[in-house]
Amino acid sequence: MKYYLVAGEASGDLHGANLMKALKIEDADANFRYFGGDKMKAEGGELVKHYADMAFMGFTEVILNLRTIFKNLKACKADILAHQPDVLILIDFPGFNLKIAEFAKQHNIKVCYYISPKIWAWNQKRVLKIKRDVDQMFCILPFEVDFYKKWGMDVHYVGNPLLDEKAQFLPDLAFKESQGLTEQKIIALLPGSRKQEIERLLPDMLSVTESFLDYQFVIAAAPTFTADYYNQFIGSKKVRLVFSQTYNLLHNAHAGLVASGTATLETALFKIPQVVLYRGGAISVGIARLVVKIRFISLVNLIMDRKVVDELIQEDCNAQKIISTLSPLLQGDVRNEMLADYNELGNKMGMAGASERTAKLIVKFLTLPLTN
Incomplete structure (x- = not known):
């Protein structure tokens, strides 16, 4: 299957690489294309844009770099349409990825979100957009499961991928x-x-x-x-x-x-x-x-x-x-x-294995609809 991943910073590159490694075990025909970094590139596939050209920190910095951000969004959307992946896997980076999720959903592309945006910190109503645009959410913080339940959304707690890297x-x-x-x-x-x-x-x-x-x-x-x-x-x-x-x-x-x-x-x-x-x-x-x-x-x-x-x-x-x-x-x-x-x-x-658990759930979702 064709997987399109979007990671916009160093931590996303790390977790994306581990997820790609796990997906290759679950799907021998896995084909990857992505916005990411050097760690993801080491796992194979095609790096479209490096996160070094995407990460802007804070409200002011985002405003000052809006032209670059919109250019990156446009390029990402065009490349996704051209590639027509079986699934889009978004990794954290919510300011960018929630817009990509909405776009993908409008074009009937399946959307998985690995590492939930920190919507519990501010502007919690964004969960309604996630509920509309994201097919499967994979959380790495235990308290996020209860947060989403309050909004009527079932999500998966897969553990924390940092444990994978440390292991x-x-x-x-x-x-x-x-x-x-x-x-x-x-x-x-x-x-x-x-x-x-x-x-x-x-x-x-x-x-x-x-x-x-x-x-x-x-x-x-x-x-x-x-x-x-x-x-x-x-x-x-x-x-x-x-x-x-x-x-x-x-x-x-x-x-x-x-x-x-x-x-x-x-x-x-x-x-x-x-x-x-x-x-x-x-x-x-x-x-x-x-x-x-x-x-x-x-x-x-x-x-x-x-x-x-x-x-x-x-x-x-x-x-x-x-x-x-x-x-x-x-x-x-x-x-x-x-x-x-x-x-x-x-x-x-808990224990290591977040990447493996997430990969299994994604492949299962693509081959058989999941029930939580």
Whole structure:
């Protein structure tokens, strides 16, 4: 069968690649075409557009890049019609993908949505559009099932795909040596994969390095940028860069400063105490504070439904607060309490296998109508 996938950011590329791998097991004749990234490309098929040309963060950034977004939407719709897939698989990225879902439904193309948009956070009435346009929804957060039921929609909880990726991870025993790292304990810096995130958060992260001279700081660098790009922020600071080695970095880290997003959950799964950081455009954040209806921004706290990790947002994301929040995580009771909470988080998330479960359900849906 012909599968058309749309992923618009690094995390979607990762989960899309794992899903493609699982689909190839379920369907020996699987043919892939997609908007995605390098990880999906490694699984075969045809990469139409790279997510690096699609990811824009925040209300203001979206408005400033509307021309590019509309151009990408037009190209995606035209390519889907030309390809005529058996199913369209949309992966998160709701601002773009919900429009693609509506278009596909209008043209009688089956639509599966893997990794639900966070419609429970704001503008919940979007669920009505999902109910109209999406044939099968596959959720990765347990509480999403109950949310959709309140709106009269049955969905599938498949577990979290990050568990799949972590289960496949094999540590590189020579990682420190190959990356020129010392035996000092590592504080990992994960500033995100988007240009806006990096430019807003990395300077704040780097501003505290002189306060932790007994540690070495290492940046998890996104492969879509060059060392020169990061070095303009690093300057003369003794900070190392590692590209495409985030899991090896987390495996060896002692603590982390992490941009809000998927990386907060990955860091928790590796049991690395962390401080979560977020900075957005002033207008974007102002709008978000008016419309967002959740208590937390990090996946760790959202899943646990209580504060496990500190979130330093906007004006709180500054050197003084980062230092005072990070310091207790390096040793002692606060660190041990967070590690204990991580164990509870692991129990809530369950076992690996989200990609396999989702692939089985998609193939079954295409060959025999599903009942929940």
